[in-house]
Amino acid sequence: MSLDKTKSDGTVGKALEILDLVASFGRPVRFSDVLDVAEFPKATVYRFIQTLTSQGMLSYDPDRQTYALGIRLVRLAHSAWQQSSLAPVAHPHIEKLARDVGETVHLAQLDHAQVLYVDKIDPGKPIEMFSQAGKVGPAYCTGVGKAMMAYLEAPHLAEVIGQQSFHVFTEFTLSDETALRAELVDIRSNGYGFDREEHEPDIICVALPILTARGRVLGALSVTSSTQRTSLAALEALVPRIQMAVTAIANEAESWRFPDQSKFQSIETAKG
Amino acid sequence: MSLDKTKSDGTVGKALEILDLVASFGRPVRFSDVLDVAEFPKATVYRFIQTLTSQGMLSYDPDRQTYALGIRLVRLAHSAWQQSSLAPVAHPHIEKLARDVGETVHLAQLDHAQVLYVDKIDPGKPIEMFSQAGKVGPAYCTGVGKAMMAYLEAPHLAEVIGQQSFHVFTEFTLSDETALRAELVDIRSNGYGFDREEHEPDIICVALPILTARGRVLGALSVTSSTQRTSLAALEALVPRIQMAVTAIANEAESWRFPDQSKFQSIETAKG
DNA sequence: AAACTAAGTTTCAAATAATGGAACCAAAAT
DNA sequence: ATTTTGGTTCCATTATTTGAAACTTAGTTT
Structure with missing residues (x-):
């Protein structure tokens, strides 16, 4: 299926890909920013972002209409570091x-x-x-x-x-x-x-x-x-x-x- | 299902649930530890853990045969904090x-x-x-x-x-x-x-x-x-x-x- | 104001991936 | 040698993701 070596682990892998994409910008991003660099169709990227946001992996700034990595990651990283x-x-x-x-x-x-x-x-x-x-x-x-x-x-x-x-x-x-x-x-x-x-x-x-x-x-x-x-x-x-x-x-x-x-x-x- | 808050956002939500589960132990865990507290069947938990591990969200210690939160989280949290x-x-x-x-x-x-x-x-x-x-x-x-x-x-x-x-x-x-x-x-x-x-x-x-x-x-x-x-x-x-x-x-x-x-x-x- | 445009959101049939019971394997325990 | 426990794989069924396109704002231009 996946031609390249990108062993995308199903849906979860793709969602994490989006997460990395947001991280790679190094700044809060607009939906279209992600869409531009993502290799998934619009609706898919949209739903992933929605899901990730609802899950706290991304945070949404309603004032600026931008997404950034969420604080849930900070919490998880705390555990990761400790563990x-x-x-x-x-x-x-x-x-x-x-x-x-x-x-x-x-x-x-x-x-x-x-x-x-x-x-x-x-x-x-x-x-x-x-x-x-x-x-x-x-x-x-x-x-x-x-x-x-x-x-x-x-x-x-x-x-x-x-x-x-x-x-x-x-x-x-x-x-x-x-x-x-x-x-x-x-x-x-x-x-x-x-x-x-x-x-x-x-x-x-x-x-x-x-x-x-x-x-x-x-x-x-x-x-x-x-x-x-x-x-x-x-x-x-x-x-x-x-x-x-x-x-x-x-x-x-x-x-x-x-x-x-x-x-x-x-x-x-x-x-x- | 049960309690109102369980808005499990599809597959991604479930995978992150597993991640939280691992975090909640506060220590490296065995597959069966996760299985015990997870509400998914064996094969499902297994595959999620595989996926998360392959994605670097979990790390596997082959010596002790335990899983812990992965360092990819630390990297992401770094970005999260900065962003x-x-x-x-x-x-x-x-x-x-x-x-x-x-x-x-x-x-x-x-x-x-x-x-x-x-x-x-x-x-x-x-x-x-x-x-x-x-x-x-x-x-x-x-x-x-x-x-x-x-x-x-x-x-x-x-x-x-x-x-x-x-x-x-x-x-x-x-x-x-x-x-x-x-x-x-x-x-x-x-x-x-x-x-x-x-x-x-x-x-x-x-x-x-x-x-x-x-x-x-x-x-x-x-x-x-x-x-x-x-x-x-x-x-x-x-x-x-x-x-x-x-x-x-x-x-x-x-x-x-x-x-x-x-x-x-x-x-x-x-x-x- | 009407007409366009860009950005974001929703729909729905088709495609695909997740599911989980059961079988399997390996290693430890009896 | 046999059973138990912990971990891994199979595969037909099922449920979810997919994505083109239609739709809705909000923002510009004519």
Whole structure:
């Protein structure tokens, strides 16, 4: 049926496609905005938007007649973040790490073929929020992305690599699969990798993968700085300290069990 | 079916119901956990979970054979938070407010019949994240909840009130519709309301609604403290200062337009 | 004011996808 | 070795989604 590889999981998949579409605008949109970029007929897009709005996945601003992503997503993301075996467990560790090394620390996971930052601590500006967590970036030219890819199983890796754009951001960007694969072998043999101004000029980082005992990739941790402030060699010197945090996180993440709370709050709470 | 509110928006609504179900556990769940509480037959629940997982709305932990909310939600929530006309605009104001008054400030919106906290600043502990934003609470016994309800249109208010549980948390909890409606009239005449230990013992707050020029409820702002630290009268004295923030936020939220970025990042970024 | 146009909403038969009882499989428990 | 439990697949039936087109505003133009 679906000619392309877009394995649209039925109706639900299509609805989520609309949701992503709205997200991709990065601003509230008019019905026709969505219609223009959607590949479904008018009535279909209309009904999906209606459904999503009624479900709180989209919100409608009657004054401006625009749709935006709904707050139900914020609620769900709160749960997602909490439920994740990685982020809540890692938070105290990366906070401490950030203070110790005095540089920005990122915690990332792989979301399809992209890097998704699930936490960030910048010792400089203490208060950050959703503005940082939830951000996505390219995998092939970030420290965390490469660190994670280096430890993927061959078939999964192939899939992920296939989805990289290899857009050239700087003169140091790895611009093809061959270069990337070579780099990954390197990272794997060292246990850590760098971002050598591959994504943004002057920005460099060291990154380590976070793995389960069985070797499955949970995420990655990076310490980021700039060429003005420090050097790759100096960052490399931090590896043992970062490794400490990584090990602690990996151990805790694996042994972590949720407290036995059989009496949970149902979502129908408000109905009582 | 049963209760009136079950306006299950077709397949998509059902899928999202499953998603909420998973969220409600507050921990990773086994397939059978979901099956037990879901009101759909086995095969249906199974396929929904498959679809949601393949879509990244759920994540599957192969080691533990459990499902949890997926990281795609975190990515979407990031966009939701950014796109919201309220939260990003309000953030600097509530940060300043929190510093000025030296107490915890909450920014909340109404999510169906519940209060959803979209931001929180605690001058004491600077770093908080998803751990706070995204939290939900009851509307009928929180300052922000009542402040928002006080300014809803009659039909909408009736609907929201109908969904309140009126669970008695403390001896001060408003325990029925009559008491609540009386309180709302009061709040409306003052322009602000309190939480008089109605939700948690010792915890008190003042809350003001954030309204558009046309009077539509955008959200609410509250300053929270405890009976040990301060009194209702002292909190009331802060109203003018809070009102400043509210007015600033309301104005900015209404005049806010997203920068004209016709060349937006498509979700297909990774495919280039 | 009438005529056009654009944006949003509703209709309804046809096409398609969801449903769910039952069978199946695998692994654990007896 | 046999039963139970938890998870996955099948497939005929059923119900939902689909989408062209008609319709309704609201906003412009003549």
